[in-house]
Amino acid sequence: MTECTAITYTAKDYKSEVKPVWCPGCGDYAVLSSITKAFADLNLEPHNTAVISGIGCSSRIPAYTNCYGFHTIHGRSLVVATGLKLARPDLTVLVAGGDGDGFSIGGNHFLHSCRRNVDMTYVVMDNRVYGMTKGQPSPTTEADWDASAMAPPGGTGLTPFNPLAIALSAGANFVARAFAGDPNGTAALIAEGIRHPGFSFIAVMSPCVTFREEQRDWKNVVRKTETAPATDASEAAKRLLQDDGYNIGVLYKGDRRSYKPVTGTGKTVADLDAQFAL
Amino acid sequence: MTAANMLLDAAADAGYYALFGRSAGPQIRGGEAAALVRLSSEPVTSVDDTTEILLAIDWQNVHRFAAELPLDAKCVIITDPTQGDVPEVMAKSGARIVELPMKDLAKEIPGGRPNMIALGAICQLIGLPIDTVTEVLGKSLKKKRADAYEASVAAVKKGAEAAGSMGTTKRLPPVSDKPLRWSITGNEGAGLGAVRGGVTFCAAYPITPATEILEWLTGALPKIGGTFVQAEDELASINMCVGASFGGAPSITATSGPGLALMTEALGMSLASETPVVVVDVQRGGPSTGIPTKSEQSDLNIALYGMHGDAPHLVVAPNSIGDCIFTTQWAVNLAETLQAPCIVLSEQSLGQSRGIIPAPADVAFTGKRSIAQSPAEGETFKRYALTNTGVSPMPVPGTPGCQYTADGLEHTETGLPSSQAGDHFAQTDKRLRKLTGHEYGDHWATVEGEGELAVITWGSSTGAAREAVERARADGIKAKLISLRLLAPSRPEAMGKALAGVKKALVVEMSQTGQFHKYLRAEYDLPETQLLNRAGPLPFRPHEIHSRLLAMGGK
Ligand SMILES: Cc1ncc(C[n+]2csc(CCOP(=O)(O)OP(=O)(O)O)c2C)c(N)n1
Ligand code: SF4
Ligand SMILES: [Mg+2]
Numbered sequence: 001m002t003e004c005t006a007i008t009y010t011a012k013d014y015k016s017e018v019k020p021v022w023c024p025g026c027g028d029y030a031v032l033s034s035i036t037k038a039f040a041d042l043n044l045e046p047h048n049t050a051v052i053s054g055i056g057c058s059s060r061i062p063a064y065t066n067c068y069g070f071h072t073i074h075g076r077s078l079v080v081a082t083g084l085k086l087a088r089p090d091l092t093v094l095v096a097g098g099d100g101d102g103f104s105i106g107g108n109h110f111l112h113s114c115r116r117n118v119d120m121t122y123v124v125m126d127n128r129v130y131g132m133t134k135g136q137p138s139p140t141t142e143a144d145w146d147a148s149a150m151a152p153p154g155g156t157g158l159t160p161f162n163p164l165a166i167a168l169s170a171g172a173n174f175v176a177r178a179f180a181g182d183p184n185g186t187a188a189l190i191a192e193g194i195r196h197p198g199f200s201f202i203a204v205m206s207p208c209v210t211f212r213e214e215q216r217d218w219k220n221v222v223r224k225t226e227t228a229p230a231t232d233a234s235e236a237a238k239r240l241l242q243d244d245g246y247n248i249g250v251l252y253k254g255d256r257r258s259y260k261p262v263t264g265t266g267k268t269v270a271d272l273d274a275q276f277a278l
Numbered sequence: 279m280t281a282a283n284m285l286l287d288a289a290a291d292a293g294y295y296a297l298f299g300r301s302a303g304p305q306i307r308g309g310e311a312a313a314l315v316r317l318s319s320e321p322v323t324s325v326d327d328t329t330e331i332l333l334a335i336d337w338q339n340v341h342r343f344a345a346e347l348p349l350d351a352k353c354v355i356i357t358d359p360t361q362g363d364v365p366e367v368m369a370k371s372g373a374r375i376v377e378l379p380m381k382d383l384a385k386e387i388p389g390g391r392p393n394m395i396a397l398g399a400i401c402q403l404i405g406l407p408i409d410t411v412t413e414v415l416g417k418s419l420k421k422k423r424a425d426a427y428e429a430s431v432a433a434v435k436k437g438a439e440a441a442g443s444m445g446t447t448k449r450l451p452p453v454s455d456k457p458l459r460w461s462i463t464g465n466e467g468a469g470l471g472a473v474r475g476g477v478t479f480c481a482a483y484p485i486t487p488a489t490e491i492l493e494w495l496t497g498a499l500p501k502i503g504g505t506f507v508q509a510e511d512e513l514a515s516i517n518m519c520v521g522a523s524f525g526g527a528p529s530i531t532a533t534s535g536p537g538l539a540l541m542t543e544a545l546g547m548s549l550a551s552e553t554p555v556v557v558v559d560v561q562r563g564g565p566s567t568g569i570p571t572k573s574e575q576s577d578l579n580i581a582l583y584g585m586h587g588d589a590p591h592l593v594v595a596p597n598s599i600g601d602c603i604f605t606t607q608w609a610v611n612l613a614e615t616l617q618a619p620c621i622v623l624s625e626q627s628l629g630q631s632r633g634i635i636p637a638p639a640d641v642a643f644t645g646k647r648s649i650a651q652s653p654a655e656g657e658t659f660k661r662y663a664l665t666n667t668g669v670s671p672m673p674v675p676g677t678p679g680c681q682y683t684a685d686g687l688e689h690t691e692t693g694l695p696s697s698q699a700g701d702h703f704a705q706t707d708k709r710l711r712k713l714t715g716h717e718y719g720d721h722w723a724t725v726e727g728e729g730e731l732a733v734i735t736w737g738s739s740t741g742a743a744r745e746a747v748e749r750a751r752a753d754g755i756k757a758k759l760i761s762l763r764l765l766a767p768s769r770p771e772a773m774g775k776a777l778a779g780v781k782k783a784l785v786v787e788m789s790q791t792g793q794f795h796k797y798l799r800a801e802y803d804l805p806e807t808q809l810l811n812r813a814g815p816l817p818f819r820p821h822e823i824h825s826r827l828l829a830m831g832g833k
Contacts, residue, residue: 018694045678046681047675047676047677047678047679047680047681048675048676050525050675051683052521062683063683063685063695066681067681068681068683069682069683069684070521070524070551070683070684070685071683071684071687071695072517072520072547072686073517073543073544073546073547073686075513076513076517076544076547079509079513079514079517079518079521080518080520080521080524081521082507082514082521083479083481083507083517083518083519083520083521083522083523083524083525083529084521084522084524084525084675085521086479086505086507086518086522087478087479087522087523087525087526087527087529088522088525088526088527088675088676090676091525091675091676108510108511108513108514109510109513111510112509112514261500261505261506261507263499263500263503263504264500264503265500265501266503267501267502268502269473269474269502272473272498272501272502276460276461276462276466276470277458277459277460277637278290278291278458278459278460278461278634
């Protein structure tokens with residue numbers, strides 16, 4: 001993370017002129033604002049910040065920012081970001097995407113990114129549906145949801161993933177839940193995640209008003225957690241057992257050392273030749 | 279294997295060149311294995327027609343190797359009488375059979391081992407001074423284990439003595455001077471070529487027969503300030519490389535066919551977003567998991583055509599162990615200069631074989647990644663500007679004013695997603711012409727000799743083709759060798775020149791379906807052409823190509 005003292009940035013400085021493709025009322029607008037607000041709160045330099053995403057409605061975000069961006073392929077945002085961060089530890093790297101992108105096609109990378117604990121922040125706009133492909137159930141969709149022509153009658157019958165539990169057990173160093181309807185709260189959680197070393201995971205409940213109209217009601221059921229973040233993973237796990245999915249706030253803040261590959265003993269390529277010469 | 283390695287080291291010390299391949303069964307460790315060694319006073323890039331000396335310490339599971347060990351009446355088979363009869367598949371060649379009781383002789387020396395008896399016997403037979411062997415033993419054993427050293431020297435000497443009564447075999451010609459040579463495998467060479475080309479980042483997932491590239495880079499990259507990561511799978515490794523490259527670090531990954539199959543979507547992203555990356559595919563027998571430990575030239579199609587969409591990219595192939603160094607370095611240079619993915623098609627038989635080769639030259643290429651600088655006040659940076667060459671300057675993140683979003687979606691010059699026909703025409707044209715318009719120089723192929731006959735080949739088949747062409751020349755048939763190093767984009771003009779005056783061509787490739795031949799026919803104007811092809815893993819022997827050339831030349 002590069003702090004800049006010469007210029008003070010505002011959220012507007014991180015927004016590009018590109019008009020989002022999102023439906024009116026989509027939760028992702030608010031998440032975009034929260035991300036740019038978090039960047040401004042941390043006064044990150046846009047040119048030293050990178051936003052990496054996969055594919056989906058939510059994954060459109062990079063082009064809507066004024067940072068370096070990579071709109072990669074479906075499910076691969078975390079690994080592109082990992083390569084970038086390992087090659088360029090000086091940059092602030094934020095990864096953004098959807099529940100399908102991150103937990104289904106990119107599920108393996110999600111596990112290993114938590115485990116690797118590279119210093120970056122992963123914001124998932126979880127709308128419990130595949131928005132971009134028009135309404136199929138995702139790994140976080142409720143078992144009985146069948147309000148779409150794309151879902152089997154009576155729902156999939158499959159228990160949804162609990163992404164926070166997975167992140168916690170796989171080793172993420174910061175685990176939080178946010179709600180798009182509370183943009184300031186979300187911005188604060190994202191900023192805290194960026195500041196926290198290691199892999200930070202923030203699941204943002206971001207309504208898909210087109211395919212999950214009922215998610216408009218989320219604003220009536222979410223509540224801010226009163227308890228301070230757990231610093232002990234087993235304590236956090238216990239809280240998750242009682243969690244109904246609507247508690248907003250930081251669940252867990254760990255102190256695992258973030259991953260840094262071995263580098264640098266100052267040899268030259270010519271030194272490497274020597275081992276082959278007879 | 280230990281004895282073969284020592285034979286190789288001794289021959290290297292004495293001034294010879296060598297090619298050392300190994301054939302092992304599917305076992306993870308131990309089990310039967312054959313060491314295939316060819317020594318010469320001249321550089322060697324091919325296996326020979328037959329095996330001159332076959333020494334069997336035992337005959338366990340020899341049927342697994344029989345096809346890889348061609349024998350004839352001129353060969354000598356050295357066998358240990360305590361290990362049973364020479365198997366019929368071997369004996370029927372008519373080879374001379376000589377007995378050497380390696381087990382029993384070794385027992386006469388406290389701590390003596392049969393493989394050292396074997397080593398001594400072979401050195402004696404081919405005329406490699408025993409001193410060079412004992413010196414090699416000294417280097418590897420003397421300090422660590424003096425008793426093992428004494429026992430090994432005694433065993434080598436005993437083996438040499440026993441070989442005195444075995445009659446004559448072909449001996450190595452004496453060498454007077456010791457040219458500058460390297461001992462290297464193709465996989466180590468690919469690793470070295472990568473760092474010579476400027477690679478500072480590698481993410482990879484282990485796979486036979488590419489693992490040694492990763493093994494070498496794991497040690498080498500940190501030494502020069504670079505980064506190596508073992509990824510969770512090939513989807514991760516290629517995408518990490520693209521991410522690192524986006525960040526400004528020239529990146530490489532290495533894999534084999536199954537891994538390349540997983541990587542194709544990300545290669546398309548590298549291509550569309552113009553983020554350079556290099557993938558080395560050390561080919562194994564395919565399809566599917568195929569034969570992981572053996573060679574084939576059958577990933578050409580996936581390398582050329584594996585990506586969806588119109589996807590112009592770079593494909594190169596080394597044609598010898600030493601060329602793995604050059605071609606991988608070149609691949610990095612091309613990928614970086616042209617901001618495109620480059621696939622290096624190596625092969626198991628290059629990657630996992632060791633060569634004593636002429637010391638490779640230090641090559642420096644002039645091109646490099648064109649780096650964008652901050653635009654002037656009030657100007658907008660265009661990441662995908664339509665330049666004359668088609669290459670547009672690429673910024674390193676951190677450069678103020680050059681922020682852009684790299685995208686696999688089709689885009690405008692500034693990089694914004696676009697589904698408009700005009701943008702698609704302009705950008706697809708840009709991505710094609712930057713490759714076709716590039717000056718690749720003489721590196722596109724290895725072209726040797728002149729004549730009305732040509733052998734057109736690629737990769738590991740080149741060594742045998744070279745020897746066949748030389749033999750044909752000795753028979754009065756003028757033939758030339760054209761071995762393609764640049765497979766994509768094609769070079770019709772350069773090929774036209776190489777084929778000037780050629781009336782007939784023989785295409786040689788290790789692919790059952792003739793992938794290379796079909797590719798040549800699609801991309802090039804060819805003279806009357808014949809095809810010599812088959813599935814792997816048996817390498818072409820020079821005489822197979824030679825006899826076809828004789829027939830084509832009317833002899
Ligand atoms: C390899 C591949 N498979 C399938 C798709 C089609 N696809 C695009 S987005 C998407 C689902 C996105 O869902 P999610 O990540 O939840 O994002 P949302 O649109 O809900 O924000 C799918 C299946 C694709 N682009 N690439
Ligand atoms: S489909 Fe849903 S997720 Fe996609 S833009 Fe519309 S509201 Fe948002
Ligand atoms: Mg979704």
